[in-house]
Amino acid sequence: MGAAKDADAWIGVRPQFLGGFDSRELKSIVGTAAQLQYTAKSVVTSQGDPASRLFLLTKGSARYFYLTQHGRKILLPWILPGEIFGVGALFLHRASSYIVSTEIVKDSYVLAWDRTKIWSLAERYPRLLENALSIASYYLNWALTAHIGLACHSARLRLAQTLVDLARAIGHKTPGGVELHVTNEELANAANITVFTVSRLMSEWHRRGALVKYHKKILLRSPERLFSPKV
Numbered sequence: 711m712g713a714a715k716d717a718d719a720w721i722g723v724r725p726q727f728l729g730g731f732d733s734r735e736l737k738s739i740v741g742t743a744a745q746l747q748y749t750a751k752s753v754v755t756s757q758g759d760p761a762s763r764l765f766l767l768t769k770g771s772a773r774y775f776y777l778t779q780h781g782r783k784i785l786l787p788w789i790l791p792g793e794i795f796g797v798g799a800l801f802l803h804r805a806s807s808y809i810v811s812t813e814i815v816k817d818s819y820v821l822a823w824d825r826t827k828i829w830s831l832a833e834r835y836p837r838l839l840e841n842a843l844s845i846a847s848y849y850l851n852w853a854l855t856a857h858i859g860l861a862c863h864s865a866r867l868r869l870a871q872t873l874v875d876l877a878r879a880i881g882h883k884t885p886g887g888v889e890l891h892v893t894n895e896e897l898a899n900a901a902n903i904t905v906f907t908v909s910r911l912m913s914e915w916h917r918r919g920a921l922v923k924y925h926k927k928i929l930l931r932s933p934e935r936l937f938s939p940k941v
Contacts, residue, residue: 727766727794727841739838743821748814753814754795757787757900759912760805761798764828767791770818771880774810785899786810787849788879797897799824799825800832800842815880860902868901873921877898877930 728736743766748754754765757776767789774786774795789795789812798806823831830836859868873890881888894912898905912928915921920935921928 725847726792727838729841730837731835735835739835740821742831743823746820746822748813748818748820749859750817753811753812754806754814754820755810758807758809761796761808762825763796764794764799764825764834765796765812765822766794766821767820768819771815772812772818774812775814776810783882784900788815788876788877794845795843797842797846799823800823800839801846850917865899865901865903865907867901867937869897869908872897872901873928873930873936874933877933881930886927887929888933890928890930892928893926 713893729741732740745768754772755761755763770796771791774789776784776786778784784859795812798808798809828838830852836870859871863871877888877904878894879935880892883889894905894908897912898908901908912921912923914934916923918935918938920932
């Protein structure tokens with residue numbers, strides 16, 4: 711299905727990057743994008759590669775990650791429908807590179823603009839740059855919060871906050887609570903603690919009724935209990 715045909719579906723949805731445009735402008739912007747489909751575990755952008763395309767996730771989920779020199783994979787924020795990635799293609803006229811990689815978590819659809827096209831659109835619609843800068847500001851605040859948390863907060867508090875943040879971002883509400891599909895390894899990476907510490911804290915919170923842990927899945931039942939003093 712072509713992006714132009716799908717443009718009507720975006721009228722009224724207004725993801726942040728496309729906020730502030732009327733229906734005619736939105737159709738013009740979305741209609742120039744290619745619609746692509748990716749399966750889970752696909753890597754869409756790779757750090758160090760030329761930033762040749764800007765993407766907007768329309769369905770599914772993805773996440774950023776960074777590979778260290780020693781091959782450690784550091785997981786970064788999740789990407790949800792309506793959010794963009796690959797913004798290096800938009801911010802600089804000169805050639806730039808992706809500073810992080812992006813992988814698909816669930817089978818997904820994206821809208822994609824090549825570098826020349828998105829710059830042409832930004833010149834025609836300057837609000838695109840304003841919206842992109844607003845999004846970049848969010849990630850700067852996220853990075854600052856993560857750094858402060860690492861410097862000032864305990865492993866317990868960092869993991870508790872990670873669970874709450876993930877519940878808001880990728881959780882699914884159920885009659886028993888909020889369900890998360892995440893592994894101990896992913897939690898350890900996100901909270902910058904060891905897998906052993908994650909396992910110990912998860913067992914404690916399970917006993918206290920804050921959550922129920924399954925294989926690669928968590929049911930968060932009482933988030934407030936994650937922050938209660940240890941008893």
